[in-house]
Amino acid sequence: MSIRVRFAPSPTGALHIGGARTALYNWLLARGSDGTLVLRIEDTDRERSTPENVEQILDALRWLELDWDEGPISQSDRADRHREEIARLVAEDKAYLDDGAVRLRVPEGQTTVEDVIRGTVTFENETIDDFVIARSDGSPLYNLAVAVDDRDMEITHVVRGDDHLSNTPRQLMVIEALGIDRLPIYAHLPLMHGPDGKKLSKRHGAASVQELREAGYLPEAVRNYIALLGWGYDAESTFFTTEELIERFSLERVSRSPAVFDEQKLRWMNGRYLRELDGAELTRRVESFTGRTGLGPAVEISREKMQTLSEFWPMAGFFVEAQPYDERAWAKVMKDGAVERLGLARAALAELASFEPEPIEAALRAVVEQTEVKPRKVFQPVRLAISGTTISPGIFESLAVLGRDTALERIDATLARAKDS
Numbered sequence: 001m002s003i004r005v006r007f008a009p010s011p012t013g014a015l016h017i018g019g020a021r022t023a024l025y026n027w028l029l030a031r032g033s034d035g036t037l038v039l040r041i042e043d044t045d046r047e048r049s050t051p052e053n054v055e056q057i058l059d060a061l062r063w064l065e066l067d068w069d070e071g072p073i074s075q076s077d078r079a080d081r082h083r084e085e086i087a088r089l090v091a092e093d094k095a096y097l098d099d100g101a102v103r104l105r106v107p108e109g110q111t112t113v114e115d116v117i118r119g120t121v122t123f124e125n126e127t128i129d130d131f132v133i134a135r136s137d138g139s140p141l142y143n144l145a146v147a148v149d150d151r152d153m154e155i156t157h158v159v160r161g162d163d164h165l166s167n168t169p170r171q172l173m174v175i176e177a178l179g180i181d182r183l184p185i186y187a188h189l190p191l192m193h194g195p196d197g198k199k200l201s202k203r204h205g206a207a208s209v210q211e212l213r214e215a216g217y218l219p220e221a222v223r224n225y226i227a228l229l230g231w232g233y234d235a236e237s238t239f240f241t242t243e244e245l246i247e248r249f250s251l252e253r254v255s256r257s258p259a260v261f262d263e264q265k266l267r268w269m270n271g272r273y274l275r276e277l278d279g280a281e282l283t284r285r286v287e288s289f290t291g292r293t294g295l296g297p298a299v300e301i302s303r304e305k306m307q308t309l310s311e312f313w314p315m316a317g318f319f320v321e322a323q324p325y326d327e328r329a330w331a332k333v334m335k336d337g338a339v340e341r342l343g344l345a346r347a348a349l350a351e352l353a354s355f356e357p358e359p360i361e362a363a364l365r366a367v368v369e370q371t372e373v374k375p376r377k378v379f380q381p382v383r384l385a386i387s388g389t390t391i392s393p394g395i396f397e398s399l400a401v402l403g404r405d406t407a408l409e410r411i412d413a414t415l416a417r418a419k420d421s
């Protein structure tokens with residue numbers, strides 16, 4: 001029997017990190033077994049489902065490089081099929097009309113969910129009222145649509161968030177009423193919390209895939225990190241290539257306890273992934289993130305200090321164009337003779353035969369000796385002049401990458417501003 005799984009997002013918002021994990025786990029199951037991943041858009045909630053949300057979800061999946069084999073199939077396109085089954089249930093007296101709406105007759109007894117992750121979970125049927133499977137306008141409701149679709153699409157494994165566990169007995173009742181004899185295997189993934197133990201939300205930083213993307217994370221780092229939210233291979237392993245994830249992932253190793261999404265850990269992991277990219281690839285990523293070109297040398301000297309793509313511009317945008325001065329840095333640096341030292345540094349840099357890191361360093365250190373101050377008393381004004389701040393990649397390399405003309409121009413601008421103030 002080959003595995004058929006589905007990812008079934010409701011397009012009522014962006015793709016949440018929890019949803020991305022569900023998508024990833026389904027994808028890993030399919031790819032690890034020559035199986036099939038069906039993408040089903042569950043848009044039975046007509047008011048809250050929008051085409052923009054569908055597009056955003058597909059976009060997030062593509063960004064994470066999670067491809068699907070069938071779909072996207074919109075549940076709303078299958079409404080006739082759902083109506084057919086509803087009519088059949090009414091004809092067989094397994095469901096009935098109540099003020100126009102159709103309710104399923106909940107049988108007596110218990111309903112047991114066999115869950116790979118949660119184990120056996122038993123529900124007393126008397127706690128469940130006859131529930132609505134179609135509105136009075138005839139439109140099918142969620143639990144009915146899911147059961148019919150999972151059957152029609154021959155889904156073998158239903159892997160989804162824990163919040164759906166309480167829907168499962170209802171879906172099993174529909175399945176039973178429809179006379180379906182082969183049940184899918186269920187696996188409900190643990191809830192996702194922020195580091196403070198609360199349900200994951202924007203309060204914890206990024207909560208959707210789109211936000212992670214905009215925050216400058218790499219898709220491969222996000223994929224690796226979210227794979228570990230509820231699953232682990234062994235106690236030590238943290239970094240997995242996609243091939244390793246495909247090979248090693250199994251539902252049996254998914255934990256029951258809530259997973260904790262910790263953006264600091266993702267950031268650390270992202271930094272590792274970022275530094276592993278070769279120069280050309282990292283440059284390509286930074287350029288596509290910032291929408292700029294010609295960033296190669298600037299990327300090369302910033303790479304050790306970057307953990308996300310979004311950190312590039314604040315740190316290295318000055319290579320591309322002059323940045324406004326950080327006024328607090330200015331106040332701290334441009335005092336006690338800093339202007340004179342900057343003037344001396346300018347003169348030394350202007351005289352250099354070769355504008356390379358080594359001679360630049362020698363020239364600036366000569367100014368340090370001459371003025372008898374700590375090195376930073378010379379380096380910081382130069383740094384502020386070229387970058388607008390006191391944080392930049394190595395000052396000698398930075399000057400070399402910037403080039404003499406631009407460096408001197410910026411120092412002149414700084415000296416002029418200091419004179420005016």
Ligand code: GLU
Nearest residue numbers: 008009010042146160164
């Ligand atoms: N459409 C549901 C959701 O987005 C998923 C239902 C399911 O996987 O069965 O939460």
